[in-house]
Amino acid sequence: MLEMDKAALEQFLIDQFPQVVGDYAVGAVTPDALTLRLVVAERHLRPGGTVSGPAMFGLADVAAYLAILARIGPVALAVTTNCSIDFMRKPAAGKDLLCVARVLKLGRTLAVVDTLIYSEGGKDPVTRSSLTYSIPPKG
Amino acid sequence: MLEMDKAALEQFLIDQFPQVVGDYAVGAVTPDALTLRLVVAERHLRPGGTVSGPAMFGLADVAAYLAILARIGPVALAVTTNCSIDFMRKPAAGKDLLCVARVLKLGRTLAVVDTLIYSEGGKDPVTRSSLTYSIPPKG
Amino acid sequence: MLEMDKAALEQFLIDQFPQVVGDYAVGAVTPDALTLRLVVAERHLRPGGTVSGPAMFGLADVAAYLAILARIGPVALAVTTNCSIDFMRKPAAGKDLLCVARVLKLGRTLAVVDTLIYSEGGKDPVTRSSLTYSIPPKG
Amino acid sequence: MLEMDKAALEQFLIDQFPQVVGDYAVGAVTPDALTLRLVVAERHLRPGGTVSGPAMFGLADVAAYLAILARIGPVALAVTTNCSIDFMRKPAAGKDLLCVARVLKLGRTLAVVDTLIYSEGGKDPVTRSSLTYSIPPKG
Numbered sequence: 036m037l038e039m040d041k042a043a044l045e046q047f048l049i050d051q052f053p054q055v056v057g058d059y060a061v062g063a064v065t066p067d068a069l070t071l072r073l074v075v076a077e078r079h080l081r082p083g084g085t086v087s088g089p090a091m092f093g094l095a096d097v098a099a100y101l102a103i104l105a106r107i108g109p110v111a112l113a114v115t116t117n118c119s120i121d122f123m124r125k126p127a128a129g130k131d132l133l134c135v136a137r138v139l140k141l142g143r144t145l146a147v148v149d150t151l152i153y154s155e156g157g158k159d160p161v162t163r164s165s166l167t168y169s170i171p172p173k174g
Numbered sequence: 175m176l177e178m179d180k181a182a183l184e185q186f187l188i189d190q191f192p193q194v195v196g197d198y199a200v201g202a203v204t205p206d207a208l209t210l211r212l213v214v215a216e217r218h219l220r221p222g223g224t225v226s227g228p229a230m231f232g233l234a235d236v237a238a239y240l241a242i243l244a245r246i247g248p249v250a251l252a253v254t255t256n257c258s259i260d261f262m263r264k265p266a267a268g269k270d271l272l273c274v275a276r277v278l279k280l281g282r283t284l285a286v287v288d289t290l291i292y293s294e295g296g297k298d299p300v301t302r303s304s305l306t307y308s309i310p311p312k313g
Numbered sequence: 314m315l316e317m318d319k320a321a322l323e324q325f326l327i328d329q330f331p332q333v334v335g336d337y338a339v340g341a342v343t344p345d346a347l348t349l350r351l352v353v354a355e356r357h358l359r360p361g362g363t364v365s366g367p368a369m370f371g372l373a374d375v376a377a378y379l380a381i382l383a384r385i386g387p388v389a390l391a392v393t394t395n396c397s398i399d400f401m402r403k404p405a406a407g408k409d410l411l412c413v414a415r416v417l418k419l420g421r422t423l424a425v426v427d428t429l430i431y432s433e434g435g436k437d438p439v440t441r442s443s444l445t446y447s448i449p450p451k452g
Numbered sequence: 453m454l455e456m457d458k459a460a461l462e463q464f465l466i467d468q469f470p471q472v473v474g475d476y477a478v479g480a481v482t483p484d485a486l487t488l489r490l491v492v493a494e495r496h497l498r499p500g501g502t503v504s505g506p507a508m509f510g511l512a513d514v515a516a517y518l519a520i521l522a523r524i525g526p527v528a529l530a531v532t533t534n535c536s537i538d539f540m541r542k543p544a545a546g547k548d549l550l551c552v553a554r555v556l557k558l559g560r561t562l563a564v565v566d567t568l569i570y571s572e573g574g575k576d577p578v579t580r581s582s583l584t585y586s587i588p589p590k591g
Contacts, residue, residue, distance in 0.1 A: 119258035
């Protein structure tokens, strides 16, 4: 059921998103869910030491994207068309963030993915988001 | 951990929302999730026999609201401030809809609830939505 | 620039949505924006006399749908895939609601429409919403 | 009607967000709308040369935040609680982005802001987003 495993997804990130290599580490990948880690560094922080909104948005977007690719393979070029994100709690200081992405729908032209971000070791989610991707028709 | 159980929530619906009595039936209620059934009738349908968007929106809203009340009791008057909903599949014809609502955040002034709606007996969600409620300060 | 004018859209509503005839009246239609009125009746109200959330959601959805059809004509069967709605103020009691819908994007497969709902005569919006529609390929 | 003008907002950015100085330039500020420019640089780009999603999310978030501060002054510490964003078109290569933010609601505890992002010189919006901020009670 998986077209790409953890190693293939990590290689894909290196090849396609060289700017963000080092930011992300792929965790568990199953047909149901993918976990992606944001290796938090100075450049992700806002004053006060919490991870910035754009860094959390980026984490959710990359996790959701990889969750789709894990299912359909690297051939398709999916584009984010919508994201709704709730910022619910402050991330814990000094902790990496873990994003769990679940594919809720994988249609011919649209995919919908739900994500939750946690501070590592925390049990209450920091953010919740849902993202829609437009999948181009096969050539 | 529950301030209101299934019977208390059903009585609350009867008292506060007499217009929609008969539309909804409260299912399982736990601290983690509440299930609400839409007893589908002619007035919920669009041409072609599928449940209308507003009827599904209403189901998600009532389910999320009851999930919050189950946790904080009937005293607070929560107001929906935001809803983001994805319509992912057509509901099955001739089936009731079941909405599972999970409270992701229950703060002093804001609550965030995630919902999935299924056609009864179906395993793929028909809609996904997240709703935010503003909780008035205690008097 | 308009494929359907006000009269054509009203006829379309009568033909395709006989259940809601009487609920809605089409107002001004231009290439930029369409105005739709909800003729508020008892069945749209919650206790306390304000228009219900589902009735406002339905108004926004129909307005956005008609704004798309005004531009592409009645041939296409657009389906709502996402709606994000903010409930910002209570509707005024005893007033109709007016929804102004603007098409922000009209692509080959996706359309995005922004809406604002006002109580008639009011100048601050009651709700804001944005809706995405999937447009099926031409046969 | 404005508690902070363009110069005050720019000074606020320098003081509070030193990490992003140079990214943003405040444009026109009126009670109705605020314009913020993203001075596009290499670090905002994805492969292919278009501005990344997180960079556009960040632009919308900062523009909306400044639009609120322009109205209520620098005393309040507003926090983003929700964002819904539609990515509608590719940004033009080699152009700055301009974000126009309008405050739709400014309540005691919640503010809602609508934004549109354009490529400089373009007339069709690249993204649309709406953001909710929680405003802490006055001390």
